[in-house]
Amino acid sequence: MNAEADVINTLAGTSYHQGGQTVDEYLDSFQTLVSDAGYTDPRTLVVKFRQGLKLGIQNQIATMPYRRPTNTNPDAWYRVARKIDQVHLANEIFQSVLHSAPSAPLKTASAQPPPLSIVRLPPALPLPVTLKPLLSTPSVGIPMDVNASRRTKSLPP
Secondary structure (H helix, E strand, O other): OHHHHHHHHHHHOOOOOOOOOOHHHHHHHHHHHHHHHOOOOHHHHHHHHHHHOOHHHHHHHHOOOOOOOOOOOHHHHHHHHHHHHHHHHHHHHHHHHHHHOOOOOOOOOOOOOOOOOOOOOOOOOOOOOOOOOOOOOOOOOOOOOOOHHHOOOOOOO
16 A cells, blocks of 8 residues: 555656656656556546646647647657657767768878779750740731721821
């Protein structure tokens, strides 16, 4: 009975929070705690899990515009938190490799220029064929006076 009370008190505080752990590490200890505390209500599990997540991961899940896990589905929260954590870890590795890669040494001007290379161009493509207009226009004729019917009597000269 005393052990259960201790676990419940732990879940009431912040010592169980993720901190510097990965989501997998946090989730393992979290699931042990809630099992020992006898928590089974899905909404309580989500609230406690969410409270203990790193703020960035928790915010990212909470503000998902599509397929956001419901507050009564702890397994969905666990799954999404793992995915986000894995993406964050992969990005941190990428960033550390990117920023720790040795930069290329600066080249100094040498006395001789680099050798020239010959570049062969592909054969020239034929020019595009011009298309004839689909409708032929008369080559001879008198322009049409569209305003002729609107004229009243012409003024004397």
